[in-house]
Amino acid sequence: MLEASALTKRYGDKTAVDHLTFSVRPGIVTGFLGPNGAGKSTTMRMLIGLDLPTEGRATVRGRSYADHPAPLHEVGAMLQARAVHPGRSARDHLRTLAATHGIPSRRVDEVIDLVGLRSVATRRAGGFSLGMAQRLGVAAALLGDPATLILDEPVNGLDPEGVLWIRTLLKRLAAEGRTVFVSSHLMSEMALTAEHLVIIGRGRLLADCSVADFTRSAAKNTVRARTPDAELLRTRLAGPDVTITGDDTGDLIVSGRTAEQIGRIAAGLGIVLYQLTDQVASLEEAFMEQTKDATEYQAVA
Amino acid sequence: MSADFVTPSPAAFHGRVTQTRVLHSEWLKLSTIRSTYITAALTLVVTIGLAIVTCWGQSDHYAWMAPDLKARWDPAGWSQIGFTFSQLSIGVLGVLTVTGEYTSGMIRATLGAVPERWPVLEAKAAVFGAAALVLSMIGCLAAFYAGQTMFAGKHIGTTLSAPGVAREIFGTAFYVTLVGLFGIALGALVRSTPGGISCLLGIITILPLVARGLPENWYNALAPYLPSNAGTDITRLYHTPHTLYPWPGFGLFALYVAGTFAVATVLLKRRDA
Incomplete structure (x- = not known):
């Protein structure tokens, strides 16, 4: 269980994280979404006490991260893949972290096997590819068998097989009853992995809801109608809350009327419909819609 | 890869x-x-090598030396000349011990595992200090015996039991160790490799040179208290004017290092990692 209450981080007059309040529950994967520069990494750093909040509080099971006597058993974190001395082997890197908590080297070998790095465990980590470094970061996070995992962009730099591996691993960790908090700037990735979403933009909370609720509320649902009498149908559908746009296929894209209503009106007019379909916006579109005003770096059209 | 691995073994x-x-x-x-x-191997080789070359050269010079120089003849001191190198190699290694973690990002993992933070700096200093002390002791003793071998033929060498000699030899090892700890403290303060090394070299080697540009009475008043001038008083047998006595000088240098450590410890706790 992770909780942020009015969590705020200011650098000079720039506010990176602005009174964020949310909680992350155990047993499910919670996606932490936001455009680049939204404050995701800063928030995660504050959760594990690396950055001190300007205001507010971040807690792990009711206590500040730093107040836990064995933090690696509470939270396993991967905040940046390359957090390894390039001259040290993967195994030695994990041994130095394990030593702080008296974690036996048997466990070090277990996590190395778990992330599939056994064949390169004694090689200097400086020569690792981004994907291998990412796996080593996950191994370090799992070292203490923590109840909570915080992973910043874990799929970055992974090949498709690696992405699938992370996805499966995260779901399995959540199914074991752990709290899993994963950041990403890709809604599509979170749609496949997460059940719950915390979405931020410019440091502010935009949404804290289930993936299903998010799609339902944020999506602009429209109906696509294909008919040879498009102009007639267009004039008859018009109303105060109705917007009708066309696309290059000549179809009408209607919002403000349900498919049923359109069907009845068409039937009343004797208009032939070739197609009448509900259009559900993809998660990615919904996410872009939600965060378009809160994007830190936006191209000027 | 089996699902059982996520949960640790019984x-x-x-x-x-x-x-x-x-x-x-x-x-x-x-x-x-x-x-x-x-670094350890290089430090030993250079320390012992410089002792051999310098003492061989000085044993040759001795015959023509002016009487006042002969009166201040310091055969143990000549054998310890290698500290001018080892203070830099050990000091730089001290800086790197800390800044290497910052440049690689390892510090986030380290402080994540030990969020109290100060035990990390304390442990770094203890472990590095112990290793540097053992290495310096070996280096200084080996350099001493190697150097005295070069003097032996002319019977101008000394022994460890002669007055002040043990203080010179072990004092040199203590000084080099303290420079290593100074490197750790500066590294923790500056958190960048180039910055840390520049500070260390600036304070240890450049500051005494710059001070020479001051007017004579200013220099005489100030120079004894510069960190490396105070710290190296322990490496010489005879006291010279406008320097501190061996142990007070060493004590002052230790205070400089301790002060830097104190500031670094407070900042480590307060700064974002």
Whole structure:
């Protein structure tokens, strides 16, 4: 269980994280979404006490991260893949972290096997590819068998097989009853992995809801109608809350009327419909819609 | 890859962070990096090599030396000339011990594991200090005996039991160790490799040179208190004007190092990692 209450981080007059309040529950994967520069990494750093909040509080099971006597058993974190001395082997890197908590080297070998790095465990980590470094970061996070995992962009730099591996691993960790908090700037990735979403933009909370609720509320649902009498149908559908746009296929894209209503009106007019379909916006579109005003770096059209 | 691996094997561990464990972790860090061994080997070779070359040369000069110089003849001091190199190699290694973690990003993992933070700096200093002291002791003693061998033929050497000699030899080892700890403190303060090394070299080697540009009475008043001038008083047999006595000088240098450490410790706790 992770909780942020009015969590705020200011650098000079720039506010990176602005009174964020949310909680992350155990047993499910919670996606932490936001455009680049939204404050995701800063928030995660504050959760594990690396950055001190300007205001507010971040807690792990009711206590500040730093107040836990064995933090690696509470939270396993991967905040940046390359957090390894390039001259040290993967195994030695994990041994130095394990030593702080008296974690036996048997466990070090277990996590190395778990992330599939056994064949390169004694090689200097400086020569690792981004994907291998990412796996080593996950191994370090799992070292203490923590109840909570915080992973910043874990799929970055992974090949498709690696992405699938992370996805499966995260779901399995959540199914074991752990709290899993994963950041990403890709809604599509979170749609496949997460059940719950915390979405931020410019440091502010935009949404804290289930993936299903998010799609339902944020999506602009429209109906696509294909008919040879498009102009007639267009004039008859018009109303105060109705917007009708066309696309290059000549179809009408209607919002403000349900498919049923359109069907009845068409039937009343004797208009032939070739197609009448509900259009559900993809998660990615919904996410872009939600965060378009809160994007830190936006191209000027 | 089996699902069972996520949960640890039976007889699971229930560790908590202790200072002893952090010490063990820091020892692993120091001993699993190749540059530690390269620096150690290089330091020993240069320290002993310089002792041999310098003492061989001085044994040749001795015959023509002016009487006042002969009166201040310091055969043990000549054998310790290699500290001018080892203070830099050990000092730079001290800087790197800390800044290497910042440049690689390892510091986030380290402070994530030990969020109390100050035990990390304390353990780094203890482990590095102990290793540097052992290495310096070996280097200084070996350099001493190697140097005296060069003097032996002319019977102008000395022994460890002669007055002040043990203080010179072990004092040199203490001084080099303290420079290493100074490197750690500066590294923790500056958190950048180039910055840390510049500060260390600036204070240890450049500051005394710059001070020479001051008017004579200013220099005489100020120079004894510069960190490396005070610290190296212990490496010489005879006291010279406008320097501190060996132990007070060493004590002052130790205070400079301790002060830097104190500031670094406070900032480590307060700064974002």
